[in-house]
Amino acid sequence: MLKFMRNKILIPLLLIGALAAFFSFKYSRVTGQTSDEKRKLVVQMVMKVINGGHYSPKELDDTFSARVFNKLVKEFDYDKLYFTQQDRAKLGAYEFKIDDEIKGNSIEFFDSLDAIYMRRSMGVEKYYTEILARPFNFEGHEILQLNPDKKDYAADETQLKERWGQYLKYRVLAKYVDLKSDQEKLKEKLDTGSYKKYTIKGKGDTSITVYVGRDKTDTIKGATIKTNAELEAQAREDIRKSYDRYFTRMHKWKDDDRFTAYVDAITETEDPHTQYFPPDDKKDFDVSMSGSFVGIGAKLSPENDKVTVSSIIVGSPAAHQGELKAGDEITKVGQGSETPVDITGYELNDVIKLIRGPKGSEVRLTVKRMDGSTRVIPIKRGVIEIEETFAKSAIIKSKEGPVGYIRLPEFYADFNHTSGRTCSADVAAEVKKLKEAGVTGIILDLRDNGGGSLGDVVDMAGIFVGRGPVVQVKNNAAKPTVLPAQVYDSALYTGPLVIMVNENSASASEILAAAMQDYKRAVIVGANTYGKGTVQKMVELDQMVDPMTRLQMMGDSTGAQGGSIGAVKLTMEKFYRINGGSTQLKGVSPDITIPDAYDGYDDEELGERHNRSALPWDDIDAAKYKTTNSLGNLKQLATLSESRIVTNPTFKLIEENAEIVKKKRDDNKISLNETEFKREQEQLNATSKKLEELQKKSIAMDMTNPPADLGKINDDSTAMTKNKDWLKALSKDIYISESVNIVNDLPKSTSKVNLGTGMK
Numbered sequence: 001m002l003k004f005m006r007n008k009i010l011i012p013l014l015l016i017g018a019l020a021a022f023f024s025f026k027y028s029r030v031t032g033q034t035s036d037e038k039r040k041l042v043v044q045m046v047m048k049v050i051n052g053g054h055y056s057p058k059e060l061d062d063t064f065s066a067r068v069f070n071k072l073v074k075e076f077d078y079d080k081l082y083f084t085q086q087d088r089a090k091l092g093a094y095e096f097k098i099d100d101e102i103k104g105n106s107i108e109f110f111d112s113l114d115a116i117y118m119r120r121s122m123g124v125e126k127y128y129t130e131i132l133a134r135p136f137n138f139e140g141h142e143i144l145q146l147n148p149d150k151k152d153y154a155a156d157e158t159q160l161k162e163r164w165g166q167y168l169k170y171r172v173l174a175k176y177v178d179l180k181s182d183q184e185k186l187k188e189k190l191d192t193g194s195y196k197k198y199t200i201k202g203k204g205d206t207s208i209t210v211y212v213g214r215d216k217t218d219t220i221k222g223a224t225i226k227t228n229a230e231l232e233a234q235a236r237e238d239i240r241k242s243y244d245r246y247f248t249r250m251h252k253w254k255d256d257d258r259f260t261a262y263v264d265a266i267t268e269t270e271d272p273h274t275q276y277f278p279p280d281d282k283k284d285f286d287v288s289m290s291g292s293f294v295g296i297g298a299k300l301s302p303e304n305d306k307v308t309v310s311s312i313i314v315g316s317p318a319a320h321q322g323e324l325k326a327g328d329e330i331t332k333v334g335q336g337s338e339t340p341v342d343i344t345g346y347e348l349n350d351v352i353k354l355i356r357g358p359k360g361s362e363v364r365l366t367v368k369r370m371d372g373s374t375r376v377i378p379i380k381r382g383v384i385e386i387e388e389t390f391a392k393s394a395i396i397k398s399k400e401g402p403v404g405y406i407r408l409p410e411f412y413a414d415f416n417h418t419s420g421r422t423c424s425a426d427v428a429a430e431v432k433k434l435k436e437a438g439v440t441g442i443i444l445d446l447r448d449n450g451g452g453s454l455g456d457v458v459d460m461a462g463i464f465v466g467r468g469p470v471v472q473v474k475n476n477a478a479k480p481t482v483l484p485a486q487v488y489d490s491a492l493y494t495g496p497l498v499i500m501v502n503e504n505s506a507s508a509s510e511i512l513a514a515a516m517q518d519y520k521r522a523v524i525v526g527a528n529t530y531g532k533g534t535v536q537k538m539v540e541l542d543q544m545v546d547p548m549t550r551l552q553m554m555g556d557s558t559g560a561q562g563g564s565i566g567a568v569k570l571t572m573e574k575f576y577r578i579n580g581g582s583t584q585l586k587g588v589s590p591d592i593t594i595p596d597a598y599d600g601y602d603d604e605e606l607g608e609r610h611n612r613s614a615l616p617w618d619d620i621d622a623a624k625y626k627t628t629n630s631l632g633n634l635k636q637l638a639t640l641s642e643s644r645i646v647t648n649p650t651f652k653l654i655e656e657n658a659e660i661v662k663k664k665r666d667d668n669k670i671s672l673n674e675t676e677f678k679r680e681q682e683q684l685n686a687t688s689k690k691l692e693e694l695q696k697k698s699i700a701m702d703m704t705n706p707p708a709d710l711g712k713i714n715d716d717s718t719a720m721t722k723n724k725d726w727l728k729a730l731s732k733d734i735y736i737s738e739s740v741n742i743v744n745d746l747p748k749s750t751s752k753v754n755l756g757t758g759m760k
Contacts, residue, residue: 080153086156294359294383300351317384335362338483394730395703406440465485467485469483499516530607539567539570705723
């Protein structure tokens with residue numbers, strides 16, 4: 001299930017000081033040193049936090065219990081490949097008892113669920129190799145139903161094994177068809193006669209076949225024409241290796257991780273965005289919000305059970321040190337002069353944890369080079385900024401003059417460091433660069449931006465309207481609070497403004513889009529947004545525990561790192577537009593709609609509208625504000641845009657593809673007959689191929705960087721390459737192209753903002 005929107009709008013501690021009373025209690029108990037006791041403590045602390053501070057805490061009753069139960073059973077066995085009907089019936093005894101367990105400080109349901117899941121997993125692990133050891137026949141007429149809601153659990157273990165056999169057959173068939181397709185392409189190449197075959201002897205009796213192009217520019221290593229039987233055997237072997245890796249990872253999926261899923265089922269029954277974070281996950285969340293972390297600046301990837309360096313981040317400690325290279329395999333990780341740890345068999349995340357550490361400390365990596373040599377590389381850790389997180393701008397040349405483009409992936413802020421980067425300051429800097437370049441309009445791209453810092457979206461609105469109310473925030477007890485933009489006395493930019501959104505634009509993105517729409521300051525372009533109108537705060541659970549219990553936790557080697565029990569991201573408030581309406585459930589409707597690639601997907605996957613635990617839509621009184629009158633006739637703008645879209649073959653294909661996806665979603669059956677399977681795949685791929693062809697033929701927009709950025713970009717060859725690729729991708733984006741057209745349609749005579757629009 002898609003969990004894109006779980007995290008995204010937070011408020012700094014300073015904004016919620018008035019709510020501190022909710023968390024003034026402490027929880028005291030005599031705790032043992034067992035993991036079971038700590039889990040019970042976590043559940044009790046989570047429920048205390050929810051009952052004390054959640055915007056609208058649910059009644060702890062049988063309805064609540066059933067929702068937790070069904071959510072967790074589905075989470076553990078979404079495709080109904082593990083539990084039998086007997087298992088489901090046994091677990092069903094708990095369906096209306098979880099509320100009683102929570103009240104009675106019991107986790108019996110989780111223990112039972114976990115035990116059944118692990119037993120079934122071990123059973124599946126024993127027979128998937130047996131199933132994949134025998135060839136499959138793809139000439140029959142079997143049909144596989146992939147929609148779990150349209151099938152019951154397996155009647156018994158025999159039927160469960162049969163279900164796995166059918167599912168693995170589907171996986172092998174998909175791989176087999178791909179291998180055959182690749183071989184057909186290879187044959188076409190070799191049949192041209194433009195390649196010469198060589199056989200190169202290796203060690204012992206081994207050899208490798210190599211085809212070299214006549215013009216020496218193309219080499220195909222290890223090319224062998226195989227029979228269909230050999231390709232089918234290779235497909236089974238590839239899928240077997242895939243499941244070997246899957247079950248290896250599953251064995252490393254600790255029972256604490258499964259327990260976290262149980263607690264999340266409880267929190268997300270309150271609402272989709274209240275979530276439990278164990279200590280390590282909390283650290284990862286902080287990194288995602290700040291866009292920076294302390295490390296060495298090497299991007300790693302798992303490759304055949306090895307951990308290799310895929311790239312070095314520009315300007316990072318690893319880049320400055322200079323010895324670590326892309327392609328190096330990391331074999332050991334040492335902390336300064338300490339004995340290094342052999343990481344053979346380690347999961348990637350565990351390796352990353354070993355490499356990260358305090359700023360200024362040293363990590364020593366033992367690496368194996370591609371030439372087989374080994375060396376130890378010492379690197380001092382430093383702050384790494386994830387450039388892909390930060391605001392970035394470009395200039396698009398158009399017939400009406402240069403148009404500025406700003407991409408904002410998320411509303412980032414470093415809540416832990418006052419000197420950390422913030423998106424509001426970064427966007428202001430990008431706006432100034434574009435103004436200096438003389439742009440005639442600006443496009444702010446908030447597509448797929450899931451939100452982030454509430455304070456920064458308020459400050460960012462001031463860039464475009466100066467002082468004035470931006471959003472209203474309300475908890476379940478007090479009157480609404482109006483949050484005004486007040487960093488800038490007047491707008492930094494007063495020209496034409498278009499804001500791009502889609503169904504994955506949420507939370508802070510919706511606040512900014514709604515405010516600019518209410519002020520009549522910007523044209524909102526794209527698709528209806530996600531519909532997340534709630535505000536979260538991260539609440540540390542450790543502060544709820546009395547000092548004695550805390551000391552016991554810290555001395556318990558079986559507990560979480562450092563004795564911490566984690567944190568809860570708690571929904572404490574709802575936000576409302578300055579016109580009084582909520583974005584909750586409904587989202588923001590664009591002024592100009594553009595066909596969306598997500599249109600074929602289920603709203604439950606991509607929006608909040610059909611989530612059963614989502615808070616309801618409502619409205620409050622409007623704030624006092626004045627519109628800017630900076631837009632022309634929106635209906636006329638929409639008509640002009642629609643006239644272009646209906647004649648655009650790419651947008652037409654996107655709409656057709658959405659219909660195909662909807663039909664396939666409603667009837668998700670797959671044929672296990674090779675001929676029929678290929679026909680279905682070709683039908684599904686046909687639209688995608690047409691889109692690719694149209695993309696290649698389309699005229700790319702002429703794009704460049706703001707002059708102020710060129711010096712920094714041209715200083716580093718890696719930065720130059722990444723920048724070139726970024727501009728190339730943007731230049732073919734038809735959504736940006738249409739947004740440029742809309743900017744140019746905006747009547748310039750009515751595109752000036754009345755400064756000082758807000759009501760102080």
